[in-house]
Amino acid sequence: MDVLIIGGSDAGISAALQARAVDPKCSVTLVVADTYPNFSICGLPFYLSGEVADWRTLAHRTRADIEAQGVELLLGHRAEQIYPSLKRVRVIDGAGQSKHLSYDRLIIGTGAEPRRPSIVGLDLPGVFVLHTMDDSFALHDHLDRKQPRRAVIVGGGYIGVEMADALIHRGLSVTLLQHGPSLLRAVDPAIGAEVALELRRHGARVITGVNIRSFETQGQSVLVRAEGGLQETADLVLVAAGVQPVSALAREAGIAVGEWGAIRVTRAMETNIADIFAAGDCVETYHQLLSRPAYLPLGTTAHKQGRVAGENAVGGKRLFEGSLGTQVVKVFDLAVAGTGLTESAALHEGYSPLVADIRVPHHKAYYPGAHELHLRLIGDLPTGKLLGGQILGHWQAEVAKRIDTFATALFHRMSVDGLMDLDLSYTPPVSSPWDPVQMVAQTWLRSARALRPSNSIS
Amino acid sequence: MDVLIIGGSDAGISAALQARAVDPKCSVTLVVADTYPNFSICGLPFYLSGEVADWRTLAHRTRADIEAQGVELLLGHRAEQIYPSLKRVRVIDGAGQSKHLSYDRLIIGTGAEPRRPSIVGLDLPGVFVLHTMDDSFALHDHLDRKQPRRAVIVGGGYIGVEMADALIHRGLSVTLLQHGPSLLRAVDPAIGAEVALELRRHGARVITGVNIRSFETQGQSVLVRAEGGLQETADLVLVAAGVQPVSALAREAGIAVGEWGAIRVTRAMETNIADIFAAGDCVETYHQLLSRPAYLPLGTTAHKQGRVAGENAVGGKRLFEGSLGTQVVKVFDLAVAGTGLTESAALHEGYSPLVADIRVPHHKAYYPGAHELHLRLIGDLPTGKLLGGQILGHWQAEVAKRIDTFATALFHRMSVDGLMDLDLSYTPPVSSPWDPVQMVAQTWLRSARALRPSNSIS
Numbered sequence: 001m002d003v004l005i006i007g008g009s010d011a012g013i014s015a016a017l018q019a020r021a022v023d024p025k026c027s028v029t030l031v032v033a034d035t036y037p038n039f040s041i042c043g044l045p046f047y048l049s050g051e052v053a054d055w056r057t058l059a060h061r062t063r064a065d066i067e068a069q070g071v072e073l074l075l076g077h078r079a080e081q082i083y084p085s086l087k088r089v090r091v092i093d094g095a096g097q098s099k100h101l102s103y104d105r106l107i108i109g110t111g112a113e114p115r116r117p118s119i120v121g122l123d124l125p126g127v128f129v130l131h132t133m134d135d136s137f138a139l140h141d142h143l144d145r146k147q148p149r150r151a152v153i154v155g156g157g158y159i160g161v162e163m164a165d166a167l168i169h170r171g172l173s174v175t176l177l178q179h180g181p182s183l184l185r186a187v188d189p190a191i192g193a194e195v196a197l198e199l200r201r202h203g204a205r206v207i208t209g210v211n212i213r214s215f216e217t218q219g220q221s222v223l224v225r226a227e228g229g230l231q232e233t234a235d236l237v238l239v240a241a242g243v244q245p246v247s248a249l250a251r252e253a254g255i256a257v258g259e260w261g262a263i264r265v266t267r268a269m270e271t272n273i274a275d276i277f278a279a280g281d282c283v284e285t286y287h288q289l290l291s292r293p294a295y296l297p298l299g300t301t302a303h304k305q306g307r308v309a310g311e312n313a314v315g316g317k318r319l320f321e322g323s324l325g326t327q328v329v330k331v332f333d334l335a336v337a338g339t340g341l342t343e344s345a346a347l348h349e350g351y352s353p354l355v356a357d358i359r360v361p362h363h364k365a366y367y368p369g370a371h372e373l374h375l376r377l378i379g380d381l382p383t384g385k386l387l388g389g390q391i392l393g394h395w396q397a398e399v400a401k402r403i404d405t406f407a408t409a410l411f412h413r414m415s416v417d418g419l420m421d422l423d424l425s426y427t428p429p430v431s432s433p434w435d436p437v438q439m440v441a442q443t444w445l446r447s448a449r450a451l452r453p454s455n456s457i458s
Numbered sequence: 459m460d461v462l463i464i465g466g467s468d469a470g471i472s473a474a475l476q477a478r479a480v481d482p483k484c485s486v487t488l489v490v491a492d493t494y495p496n497f498s499i500c501g502l503p504f505y506l507s508g509e510v511a512d513w514r515t516l517a518h519r520t521r522a523d524i525e526a527q528g529v530e531l532l533l534g535h536r537a538e539q540i541y542p543s544l545k546r547v548r549v550i551d552g553a554g555q556s557k558h559l560s561y562d563r564l565i566i567g568t569g570a571e572p573r574r575p576s577i578v579g580l581d582l583p584g585v586f587v588l589h590t591m592d593d594s595f596a597l598h599d600h601l602d603r604k605q606p607r608r609a610v611i612v613g614g615g616y617i618g619v620e621m622a623d624a625l626i627h628r629g630l631s632v633t634l635l636q637h638g639p640s641l642l643r644a645v646d647p648a649i650g651a652e653v654a655l656e657l658r659r660h661g662a663r664v665i666t667g668v669n670i671r672s673f674e675t676q677g678q679s680v681l682v683r684a685e686g687g688l689q690e691t692a693d694l695v696l697v698a699a700g701v702q703p704v705s706a707l708a709r710e711a712g713i714a715v716g717e718w719g720a721i722r723v724t725r726a727m728e729t730n731i732a733d734i735f736a737a738g739d740c741v742e743t744y745h746q747l748l749s750r751p752a753y754l755p756l757g758t759t760a761h762k763q764g765r766v767a768g769e770n771a772v773g774g775k776r777l778f779e780g781s782l783g784t785q786v787v788k789v790f791d792l793a794v795a796g797t798g799l800t801e802s803a804a805l806h807e808g809y810s811p812l813v814a815d816i817r818v819p820h821h822k823a824y825y826p827g828a829h830e831l832h833l834r835l836i837g838d839l840p841t842g843k844l845l846g847g848q849i850l851g852h853w854q855a856e857v858a859k860r861i862d863t864f865a866t867a868l869f870h871r872m873s874v875d876g877l878m879d880l881d882l883s884y885t886p887p888v889s890s891p892w893d894p895v896q897m898v899a900q901t902w903l904r905s906a907r908a909l910r911p912s913n914s915i916s
Contacts, residue, residue, distance in 0.1 A: 060891075299884065400885070405866055423746070423758065423762075429853065430793060
C-alpha cells in the first residue's frame with residue numbers, strides 16, 4: 001500500500017506516523033513544500049519574543065526522527081496537480097523539475113494561510129503576516145536589522161494577543177487594533193476584556209471596534225489609517241486576521257469544498273473522491289457539540305484528524321470524534337482558556353443559555369499562593385446541558401488542564417449537574433474539595449433552581 | 459420536614475447545605491461533637507508545618523456562614539443514641555445535659571478516627587495521632603513547648619508523607635517508617651519510590667517493610683522498636699496508620715455495617731433503616747469502576763455523598779455516582795496523583811493489566827521551564843479499557859488537574875484509545891499538541907499493538 005501525503009505540518013506528519021504504526025508494511029511518502037517538516041508553528045511567537053533562542057528547537061521531531069519511522073520525506077517539493085483517475089500527483093522540486101508520484105491512497109494536508117483583509121497597502125515593506133517558518137524568519141530579520149520601536153498588531157485573536165506579548169517582551173511599544181468589540185472569539189467579552197486589561201497592564205494600547213482602511217509608507221515607517229480618523233505610525237505592522245484553508249489544489253482536482261473554502265470530509269476524513277483523504281487546517285472540522293461541520297483550524301485538531309486519515313488510508317475504520325474548539329492562550333501572567341460554545345454562540349444555535357460567572361481562589365485560600373480564577377460556565381437552562389466553559393487566571397494556576405475537565409465533560413455530553421459527580425483530585429495546595437469547575441457548576445445550578453422553582457433539577 | 463444531621467465535617471455540612479438549597483422550607487439541625495464545624499482537616503499538615511499561620515483560616519465556612527444558610531448548629535453536642543422507632547436522637551451537651559431531638563429524616567456523618575495499630579505504648583506521652591482539630595492542637599502545642607528535634611512518623615500513606623514534609627519544613631529531622639514495601643497505596647511502587655526519593659532529597663530517612671513492636675519512654679524521648687532489631691529514638695512519634703469508620707452509634711441502633719465496619723448504604727445513601735441516611739468517612743463507598751462497595755475515606759467523596767444524602771433526605775432521587783479513589787498529595791516540590799486502579803489492584807480484580815510508563819516534559823520543551831512528568835497508565839489488554847492513571851511531577855506542572863482528565867475519562871468508562879479523541883487544550887507554555895495524558899495512551903496503544911499484532915486496536 002503506497003500512501004502519499006501532501007503537507008508536512010501537524011496533519012500530514014500525524015497521518016504518516018499513524019499509517020506506519022497501524023500498517024508497518026505500507027510505504028509512506030510525504031511531500032513538503034518547504035524544508036521545515038513537523039515544526040511547531042504555535043511556537044513562533046515564543047521564538048519572536050526571544051524566549052526560544054534557537055528556532056531549530058521548534059521542531060516536534062527532527063527529519064531523522066521522522067525517517068526512522070519509515071516515512072520518506074520529499075522536502076522542497078510543491079504539489080502542483082492531482083490526477084484522481086490516474087492516482088497520481090505532479091510535484092515540482094526545488095530545482096523546478098516536475099515529476100509524477102503515484103499513490104494507492106492520498107492524504108491532503110495543505111493547511112491554511114493567513115487571511116488577507118481588504119486593506120490597501122498590505123504588501124508594503126514593514127507589513128508582515130505570520131504563519132510559515134519563512135514568515136517568521138522575515139519578521140525576525142526585520143526585528144534584528146531594523147530594531148523597530150513601535151508595532152501595530154492588526155487582529156485580537158490568539159496570534160495577535162500572543163504577538164503583543166512577544167513584542168512587548170522584546171521591548172517594543174505595541175498597539176493592538178481589533179475589528180470586533182472584544183479580544184479572543186473563543187471566550188465571552190467578559191473574559192476578553194480581562195485579556196485586554198492584562199495587555200494594558202504590560203504597556204500595550206488595545207483599541208477595539210477598529211476598521212482599518214490602509215497602510216501607507218511614511219519614511220522608514222508605516223502609517224496605519226482607520227475609519228473615524230484613527231491614525232497610528234509604526235515601524236512594524238503585523239496583520240493577524242485569522243487564517244483560511246489552502247484548498248485550490250484539491251478544488252482543481254474536483255474535490256468538493258464547503259462554505260469556508262475548506263475541503264469537505266466525512267468523519268472518516270474521506271473527501272468526495274475515492275482514495276483521497278484530507279485533514280487539518282485545509283478541511284471542514286466536525287464540531288462535536290453542534291454535530292455539523294465548522295471551520296476550526298487548530299493544531300490539536302489537525303493532529304487528531306491526521307491520525308484518523310492515516311489510519312483509514314491503510315484500511316482502518318476510525319471516525320474523527322469532533323472538535324469542541326478547546327483552546328488556551330498565555331498572555332503575560334495569565335492563561336485564558338475556553339471550550340464548547342460561548343454565550344453568544346449558544347444563543348445563535350438556538351439554546352437558552354444561562355451563564356454562571358464566579359471568581360474563586362485556585363486552591364484553598366489558607367494555603368499561601370492562591371491565585372484568583374475567573375470561571376464562566378454556559379449551560380442550557382431548559383435542559384441543564386453543559387454547553388461551554390471558560391477560565392482565566394494565573395497561567396500556573398492549572399487553568400489549561402481545568403478547561404480539559406470541561407472539555408472531557410462536553411465530549412461525553414454531560415449535564416451541568418453531572419459535573420458535581422466527577423471524582424476530581426484535591427489537596428489544599430492545588431484545589432478545593434469541590435474543584436473550581438464544580439463550584440461554577442454549583443453556582444449555575446443554584447441560579448437555574450431560582451429561575452425554575454418548580455423544576456426538579458438540583 | 460425536620461432534617462437532623464449528626465456530624466459537622468464534610469459530609470454533614472454538605473448534606474445540610476444541599477437539603478436547604480433543594481428545599482428552602484425544611485428545617486436542618488446539625489449536631490457537632492466539637493466546636494469546629496466545617497474545618498478542613500486536610501489542611502492540618504499545613505497548619506502544623508507553619509505554612510498556615512492561623513488555624514481559624516482552616517474553616518471552609520464560618521459558623522455565621524452556615525447559619526446564614528438556615529442551618530441550626532448544636533456545637534459541643536455528642537449524639538449518644540438513635541431511637542429509629544421513635545425517630546429521635548439522644549444528645550449530651552457540653553454541660554453534660556441530655557436531651558432528645560426528633561427528626562423526620564436523619565443523616566449520620568460521624569466520620570472516621572485514626573486506626574490504632576497493635577503497638578505497645580501507643581498512649582505514651584510524645585506519641586500522637588492526627589485527625590481532629592484537638593489532635594492538631596495537642597501536636598502543635600508539643601511542637602511549640604517541647605521543641606522536639608527528632609520525629610518518627612509511622613505510616614507512609616498521604617498523611618504520613620504530608621507530615622514528613624511538614625515536620626521537615628519546621629526544622630525537625632524525620633524518619634518515616636512504613637509497614638508496606640512502598641509509599642502511598644494509591645499509586646504503583648514505581649511512583650511510590652520516587653516519593654521516597656523526594657523525601658530523602660529533603661533530608662528524611664525513609665524505611666519500608668517495618669513492623670513496629672513497641673514505643674517505650676526513654677527520659678524525655680520515645681524509643682521505637684521494630685522487628686529485626688531496628689530502633690529509633692524520637693522526641694515525637696506520629697502514628698498515621700490510616701483511619702477506620704466511626705459507626706458504633708449507628709450499629710447500636712440496628713443499622714447494618716459492612717466488612718470494614720463502615721455503614722452499609724445504597725447509592726441513594728440510605729441505610730437499612732427507613733429515613734436514616736449516612737455519608738462520608740463512616741460509610742462504605744460505592745466504587746464506580748468496581749461497581750461494588752469499598753472503603754475510601756476522602757474529603758472529596760464525603761462532600762459528594764453528603765450532598766446526595768441531603769438532597770434525598772428532603773425527597774430527592776439522586777444517586778451517588780461512585781468514587782474512583784482520585785487523590786493528589788503534595789510532597790515538597792512534587793505532586794503525586796492517582797485515580798482508578800493501580801496495577802496490583804487491577805491484577806487482583808482479574809484484569810490483565812498492561813502498563814504504559816513514560817517521562818515527558820509537561821509542556822513543549824523549547825519553551826523555558828518545562829518539568830518532567832512521570833505518567834503511568836493502566837489499561838486492560840484484552841478489552842482496551844482504561845483502568846487507572848498516575849502522574850508524578852513538579853506540583854506546578856498541572857499534575858493534579860491532569861489526573862482529573864483520567865478521572866473524567868474513567869467516570870465515562872472510556873477505552874485507552876478513546877483518550878486520543880479528547881479535545882484538550884494546548885499552547886506551548888502549558889502542554890503539547892497531544893497532552894501528556896494522551897502521550898501515555900499513545901505509548902500504551904503501541905505496546906498493545908505489538909502484543910496483539912492481529913488485533914484491530916490501534
